[in-house]
Amino acid sequence: MRLIDALTRQLKWFDDDKIPKYAILSHRWEDEEVLYEDMRSGNAPRMKGYAKLQNACEQARRDDCQYIWIDTCCINKDSSSELSEAINSMYAWYQNSERCYAFLSDVQLRSGESVVGDDFERSVWWERAWTLQELIAPGQIDFFEHSWRHIGTRSTLLDRISKTTGIHKNALLERRPHDFSIAQRMSWASRRKSTRREDVAYSLLGIFDVNMPMLYGEGMKAFVRLQEEIIKRSDDQSIFAWEASTEQPQLLAESPWAFRNCRDIVPCPIPHHRPSPYSLTNMGLEIQIPHILWSLNTYLALLLCHDQTTKHHVGIFLGVNAGPGQHARIFLDKASIQYIRPERFIELELRQSAQLTYGTNVPTHVQQEELLRASPHSGKLLIRQIGWHWTGSLYGFRLGACYAWPRELEGSEQLTVYARRWDPRTMTMELPDGSYGTAGVVVFRHPARSRNPCVAIKLGFDVEFRPVCLIWYHFPPPKTVDYRPLETLVAEEPQSPQELDRFLDSRWVGGDGQEYGSLGVSATEFPGVTFDGMKPESEMCYFTGTDRRLLKQRNSLLERTGLSVQFSYEMIPALRGRHGWVFKLLFEKDFHPIRN
Structure with a gap:
């Protein structure tokens, strides 16, 4: 270690076992700093920064320290090996110093x-x-203003320092950063800057007690390397609890800025889930973590950490079409994380486990632990570091060629759609992410004295986010019925959110434990829809997401009508390339309905 003699202003080298008591300077670089070569050449006294060096040496002598370390001139930066050693040792040098002087040149006592x-x-x-580690590591730190007047210590200015930096007071007083989570420590650095981009990572080596070689020129890849080194030494999953600042997030953050809201994120267990080792491989992160289907092609993986104030756990969104057996971190509704109560997550996980494993008829002797162990969402995941270009999926339906009467339905007034999120421009309806059930109801009007059947369709998703539909229809009414024009098939249109909720009732989607396992037992209920006094015939259609073939529980009725139902998962140009389910309802041209 190279030190400055505070009396002679000369540099002197000390082996590790012979380092004397020394003070250390913390400052920010300004014009004409005294460098190592300036000290060797004797040019230092003519530099503008020499005054700072003198004042630091004089303060060290007043504090009975014969030597002082200053980063500008005690490191030979022409030697890459010496620079790398110094950066990896710097936290320890500040930690082992007798006193640290924080010189704030832009602060002045009036x-x-x-x-x-x-x-x-x-x-x-x-x-x-760099001043983050210089604030935390030293045993004693004194602050000096522009004229080198003493303005306080870390202890006397504790409240102001904690408020300014966001660093917990205990971290400043006890100087044990490892008592705090990875996310918390990253948050301390989230608003700090460096001249060289790589130094954002290199300045944190001591805070996380890791070492790695210096590769100036790698840019922000250095911060990814830092996280990889941390993962090798820690099982703290809060390292993944950052919020993305780009629309294509990676598994690991691009900079500390992503952790700016993580001051209160701490490790925490999840009920019924034991932590297990995880590791980075050449294909990504291999980790066993609880996860549930959250939306179409999307999982929510729950991290073993929570916000210590709200007690809400942190979940990250994972897309499933990154490659065979692979996932990638994604945005969902412009968010890369989801806060959720652990009991709510367990409730969703149990529901999915029960319906996927047993249907609705869960044996009474089956305990929660057994269900969770049997859950298909409790195995290992492989999460890629670099994701694909994610445009997101439409969690809903686009109405494609939906018609039953080609001529009569040319006017848009012939079709009524009820949905909480309906866009008539793109002909799309959506469900809130993380829910399943009814996405919307499509009701076809018909002209007076029509010989064609009336049709109403419920579209939705089952618990596995596979599309399902319920079709209601009836044949022309008997001659005794008044042939007045029908304004709508809906008796009373929903006038409030509560009425819309009743109309979009989701009881027909559930798990009935039958052959296809995802259709509700309340299939005959269609609240709010009437067919002019006639009891309609109904048909339940179910579409698998695996082989994409239409499966019908009862096919005879649908065939009688001449109706053809089609689902296809495809790119939707109107949604700027997003993929989603397109629903089509076709009517055979030559079909003549059978009279009852």
Whole structure:
């Protein structure tokens, strides 16, 4: 370790076992700093930064320290090996110093005042990447203003420092950063900057007690390397609890800025789930973590960490079409994480486990632990570091060629759609992410004295987010019925959110434990729809997401009508390339309905 003699201003080298008591300087680089070669050449006294060196040496002598370390001139930066050693050792050097002097050149005590003003909090010193470890590591740190007047210590200024930096007071007083989660420590660095992009990562080596070689020129890849080194040494999953700042997030964050909202994220167990080892492989992160189907082609994976204030756990969204057996982190509704109560997650997981394993008829002796162990969503995941270009899936339906009467339905008034999220421009209806059930109801009007059947369709998703539909129809009414024009097939249109909820009732989607396992037992209920006093015939259609073939529980009725139902999962140009389910209802041209 190279030190400056505070009396002679000369550099002197000490082996590791012979390092004397020394002070250390924390500052930000400014114009004409004294460098190593300036000290060797004797040019240092003519540099503008020499005054700072002198004042630091004089303060060290007053504190009975014969030597002082200053980063500008105690490291030979022409030697890559020495620079790498210094960066990997710097936290320990600050930690082992007798005293640390934090010089805030842009702070100045006003004449006659003994307490520094607001410019203390506004100092650029708080924004620099390297000063984070220089604030935490030393046993004692004294702050000095522009004229080298003492303005306080870390202890006396504790409240102001904690508020300015977002660092917990215990971390500043006890100096044990490992008592805090990875996400919390990253949040301390989230608003700090460095001249060299790589230093954002290199300045955090001591905070996380890791070592790695310096590769200047790699840019922000250094921060990814830092996270990879942390994962090798820690099982703290809060390292994945960051919020993305781009629309194509990676598994690991691109910079500490992504952790800006993680001050209160701490490790926490999840009921009924035991932590297990995880590791980075050449194909991505291999991890066993509880996850549930959250939306179409999307899982929510729950991390073993939560917000210690709200007690809500942190979940990350994973897309499933990254490749065979692979997942990738994605955005959902412009968010990359989801906060959720652990009991709510367990409730959703149990529901999915029960319906996928047993249907609705779950044996009474089956315990929660057995269901969770049997869950298909409790196995290992392989999560890629670099995802694919994710445009998101339409969680809903686009109405394609939906018609039963080609001529009569040319006017848009012949079709009525009821949905909470309906876009007539793109002809799409959507469900809120994370829910399943009814996406919308499509009702076909018909002209007076029509000989064609009336049709109403419920579209939705089952618990596995596979599309399902319920079709109601009836044949022309008997001659005794008044042939007045029918305004709508709906008796009373929903006038409030509560009425719409009743109309979009989802009881028909569930798990009945029959052959295809995802259709509800309340299939005959269609609240709010009437067919002019006639009891309609009904048909339940179910479409698998695996082989994409239409399966019908009862096919005779549908064949009688001449109706043809089609689902296809395809790219939708109107939605800028997003994929989604397109629903089509076709009517045979030559069909003549059978009279009852």
